[in-house]
Amino acid sequence: MIQLDQITKSYSNSSEEVKVLKGISFTIQDGEFVAIMGPSGSGKSTLMHILGALDTPTSGKYLLDGRDISSFSDKELAGIRKEKIGFVFQAFNLLPRATVLRNVSLPLIYMRVPKKEREERARAALISTGLDEARFDHLSNQLSGGQMQRVAIARALVTNPSLILADEPTGNLDTQTGEIVLDTFKKLNDKGHTIILITHERDVAEHAQRIIYIRDGMMVKEEVTSKK
Amino acid sequence: MRISDLFEETYMALSTNKARSALTILGIVIGIASVIAMTAIGQGSQASIQASITSAGSNLLYVTPGQQRGVGMQVSSGRGSAQTLTQGDADAIQSTITLAKAVEPELSKRYQITAKGTNTNTQVIGTTQDYVDVRNFQIDQGTFLSDMDIKSQTRVAVLGPTTRDDLFGEGADAIGQKIRINNVEFKVIGVTLTKGGSGFQNPDDAIYVPISTAQRYLAGDQYVSTIAVQAASADNMTAIQEQITELLLERHKISDAASADFSVMNQADIVATASSVTGTFTTLLASIAGISLLVGGIGIMNMMLTNVTERTREIGLRKAIGAEEGDISKQFLLESVMLTFLGGAIGIFLGWILAWGVQYFGVTSTKITWSTVFLAFGVSALIGIVFGYYPARRASKLNPIVALRFE
Numbered sequence: 299m300i301q302l303d304q305i306t307k308s309y310s311n312s313s314e315e316v317k318v319l320k321g322i323s324f325t326i327q328d329g330e331f332v333a334i335m336g337p338s339g340s341g342k343s344t345l346m347h348i349l350g351a352l353d354t355p356t357s358g359k360y361l362l363d364g365r366d367i368s369s370f371s372d373k374e375l376a377g378i379r380k381e382k383i384g385f386v387f388q389a390f391n392l393l394p395r396a397t398v399l400r401n402v403s404l405p406l407i408y409m410r411v412p413k414k415e416r417e418e419r420a421r422a423a424l425i426s427t428g429l430d431e432a433r434f435d436h437l438s439n440q441l442s443g444g445q446m447q448r449v450a451i452a453r454a455l456v457t458n459p460s461l462i463l464a465d466e467p468t469g470n471l472d473t474q475t476g477e478i479v480l481d482t483f484k485k486l487n488d489k490g491h492t493i494i495l496i497t498h499e500r501d502v503a504e505h506a507q508r509i510i511y512i513r514d515g516m517m518v519k520e521e522v523t524s525k526k
Numbered sequence: 527m528r529i530s531d532l533f534e535e536t537y538m539a540l541s542t543n544k545a546r547s548a549l550t551i552l553g554i555v556i557g558i559a560s561v562i563a564m565t566a567i568g569q570g571s572q573a574s575i576q577a578s579i580t581s582a583g584s585n586l587l588y589v590t591p592g593q594q595r596g597v598g599m600q601v602s603s604g605r606g607s608a609q610t611l612t613q614g615d616a617d618a619i620q621s622t623i624t625l626a627k628a629v630e631p632e633l634s635k636r637y638q639i640t641a642k643g644t645n646t647n648t649q650v651i652g653t654t655q656d657y658v659d660v661r662n663f664q665i666d667q668g669t670f671l672s673d674m675d676i677k678s679q680t681r682v683a684v685l686g687p688t689t690r691d692d693l694f695g696e697g698a699d700a701i702g703q704k705i706r707i708n709n710v711e712f713k714v715i716g717v718t719l720t721k722g723g724s725g726f727q728n729p730d731d732a733i734y735v736p737i738s739t740a741q742r743y744l745a746g747d748q749y750v751s752t753i754a755v756q757a758a759s760a761d762n763m764t765a766i767q768e769q770i771t772e773l774l775l776e777r778h779k780i781s782d783a784a785s786a787d788f789s790v791m792n793q794a795d796i797v798a799t800a801s802s803v804t805g806t807f808t809t810l811l812a813s814i815a816g817i818s819l820l821v822g823g824i825g826i827m828n829m830m831l832t833n834v835t836e837r838t839r840e841i842g843l844r845k846a847i848g849a850e851e852g853d854i855s856k857q858f859l860l861e862s863v864m865l866t867f868l869g870g871a872i873g874i875f876l877g878w879i880l881a882w883g884v885q886y887f888g889v890t891s892t893k894i895t896w897s898t899v900f901l902a903f904g905v906s907a908l909i910g911i912v913f914g915y916y917p918a919r920r921a922s923k924l925n926p927i928v929a930l931r932f933e
Contacts (some may be wrong), residue, residue: 352927373850380848391843391930395542405847407531410707436853 300326300492301463302350305358307344307515316439318344319355320515328460331487333495336512341511343465344450346496350385350463351378363460374456378449380408381401384454390446394439395502396423401438402452409457414513427482428488444475451482455491468502480505535661536860550829553822554909555876558902559875560815562877562894567884568808575800579793581662581721582632585627585760586793587767589619589774609749613741615774616753622655622773622916625766627758629654631750633740638706639733641693648689649708649732652740660756662728668701668716675736681743683707684716688731700790707733710743763792819905822869823913830862830917841921842929844873855922862914863907870906 308317318341333475334343346420348360351367352375358518360368367378371390384405392401402420411419424434427448433441447467454462464483468476484505487493495506504523511519527535530554540547591610616631623629633652639645657663658670685693685700694700700714712735721729741748749887757763770790771783780786834841841854881892 327760334755347927350846376845376848376850379846385846387930391846392842393840395540400538404844407527407535408532408844408848408850408853413531433810457848 299328299363301359301361302349303359303361303490305345305348305360307341307347307348307353308356318515319348320517321358322512322517323358324510324517324520326492326503328489329490329506331483331493331495333497333506333509334512335497335500335503335509336367337498338426339514340512341515342496342498344513346463346465346494349494350383351375353476366484380405382460384457384459384462384468385443386447386450386454386462387468388517390450390470392438392446392449395437397435398429398438398441398449399434401449402456405453405454419456420452423456423520426455426486427452428485436457442475443471444478447471447475447479448482451486455486460492463489463496464493465496466498467495468497468499476502527731527849531858532856533837535857536864538588539857539861540864549871551822551865551872553825554819554866554906555822555873557819557822558817558870558873558906559876559880560818560896561876562902563880563884564811564815565808565893565898565907566877566881566892567890567915568804568811569895569898570881570885571806571864571890572804573893574891579797580597581798582600584793585660585763586758587666587755587757587770588762588791588793588796589615589755591749591751591787592789595822609747610778613737613748613750615777616750618773618777619753619755619770622825623755623766625762625767625769626755626759627658628756630654630660630754630756631737632657632752632754633737633749635745635749637744639689639693640706641703644693644694648677650740650744651732651734651748651859652737652744655735656756657734658792660754663721664719664825666717666719666928667699668714668865670716671719671734671736676738679736679738679742681712681739682709682715682717682736683712684734685714686718686728686732686734687720687735690717692731692826701763705733707735708744723919767792788836798878798879800928812898819909823909825865826862826866826909826918827913830858830914830918833861834917834921835859835920838924838929838932842925842926846930851922855918858918858921859911859914862918863910866906866910866914867903870903873906876904877902916924 302322302325305319308315309316309318310474322345322408334342334345344353348355351362351370354370354375355368358368359366362378362382370378393404399417399420402423403416406416406419425431429452430446431447433445438446441449450512468479471479480502483493483495493506495502497503507523509521509523510517511521589611611633616629617691619626619867620629630653634649636647638647639865653671655671656675656678658665658931668684671682674680675682683705690698690700693705700717701715706710718730718734728851737750755766757766767790771786774788775781775783775786778787844854878894881894884890885892
């Protein structure tokens with residue numbers, strides 16, 4: 299479960315203080331599929347970084363599964379990311395000259411999981427994204443965009459995280475392929491995974507059950523879609 | 527990260543771009559190969575010099591005319607430059623120094639030698655019958671000089687095999703033949719067994735005549751160029767050295783030992799001096815080769831830094847999925863060490879081939895010791911650690927958010 303309580307984030311350079319997030323609070327229950335939507339410059343990237351334990355807020359509380367991680371050190375944040383969070387990026391961010399299987403097992407290496415178990419879990423994760431098994435031994439740079447994103451989703455799943463965080467996952471894909479990817483998220487959510495989708499496109503956001511609108515560092519609206 | 531996974535990740539990263547990895551370690555390969563080859567040449571020279579000095583005979587002391595010098599090698603002494611040692615000195619040593627097993631005076635000079643239709647210029651060594659024992663020679667054909675020959679001043683000569691080949695043709699039977707040394711006729715009575723060797727005076731290219739004959743017919747004087755004294759055992763060497771010095775100081779009527787007109791040199795001293803000279807030579811060569819290793823190390827650091835920059839997004843990704851600073855720095859450091867270690871291994875192999883080649887083509891003998899090999903491995907691993915540390919640290923300190931945005 300995710301609980302944000304009056305989260306702010308400010309950057310200070312030499313002359314001024316820039317307030318990117320100005321006090322955001324919301325709660326996301328386990329198993330929800332939520333979209334966070336906002337125009338560029340709204341602070342949604344910063345919000346995603348905080349949600350994904352890549353950064354800490356300047357003030358406010360972030361409770362992840364009951365634990366306040368707002369003041370965690372870099373090392374502690376890395377631990378949270380390792381165990382609780384799976385990322386899906388717009389640019390896929392796969393290792394281009396590694397196989398699909400090796401890409402998906404990468405997070406498990408940092409969790410010190412032995413090789414055989416890694417491979418089994420990677421296969422299971424890949425199957426649940428619907429990727430053709432024949433592709434498992436291909437190098438990731440031999441895949442299409444849609445296939446690569448599904449590998450990335452499998453990678454995000456493989457550690458069994460509390461939260462899957464997707465940052466503009468369809469941004470580099472055509473509409474049709476994008477639909478397949480969003481559909482994959484839906485299926486995963488049906489299985490019980492908590493998914494947060496960051497986007498600036500309404501069409502994409504509507505695939506979620508709930509949309510949180512961000513503008514100028516503040517939450518302006520919350521909407522429940524017809525997908526519940 | 528598990529150790530086995532760390533190695534696998536590192537191996538994968540390196541083999542992804544084999545060409546680049548190969549070019550990166552080229553500097554190390556060349557550096558280590560040169561160090562190995564230089565050290566091998568140096569150590570080989572050292573060993574062969576030591577061998578040729580000790581093959582000249584063991585437990586030897588050399589009494590030579592001229593001032594005592596720090597570096598006294600046999601080559602530079604007694605070439606007729608100073609005439610302060612006489613046959614009388616040799617006889618005195620023979621009769622008074624009882625610890626000496628054999629006393630063998632020599633009178634050496636180069637002369638023009640002629641035989642029927644041929645001639646050569648070679649070293650003529652006037653000596654006694656003890657020469658074969660003291661100097662560790664053997665007779666191949668005929669006989670060596672005898673006590674009778676010395677006493678009677680007979681004009682007989684024993685040839686070294688190379689001189690025999692030069693005068694009479696390769697492998698010819700020279701026994702009984704006549705030669706003229708400095709226009710004096712001598713009869714050949716023997717040929718010595720080949721000793722091999724290079725560098726100094728080649729022992730195979732020489733003629734041995736009775737010292738008394740040399741003094742009477744060739745030099746016209748009673749002086750000697752060297753007196754070799756063989757000790758009964760190694761323990762007596764120092765005692766004999768002192769006794770000879772005392773005796774000759776008295777005979778030459780010199781009161782101050784510092785202004786002696788002769789030197790008594792211990793064979794062990796000569797070996798030690800030669801060793802230290804070649805040792806310095808080896809160190810110098812290896813240091814020069816070491817500079818190329820330094821350059822190789824800088825190349826590694828340069829390449830690793832480029833590597834880190836190119837893989838910024840990958841590092842960001844690894845951190846995003848939970849890699850800690852330690853995981854990242856260990857991976858990059860290990861990449862660097864693996865590269866240099868591999869470079870070292872190839873370099874050692876290459877250096878070994880170079881050293882073998884130098885020896886095979888007869889330039890000089892070479893010697894590779896295990897300690898050199900271990901040192902080379904150690905140095906190459908150290909280079910990987912030292913020059914890989916900074917890039918690895920830079921990689922580990924990258925901010926994942928910034929890194930993921932990197933183009």
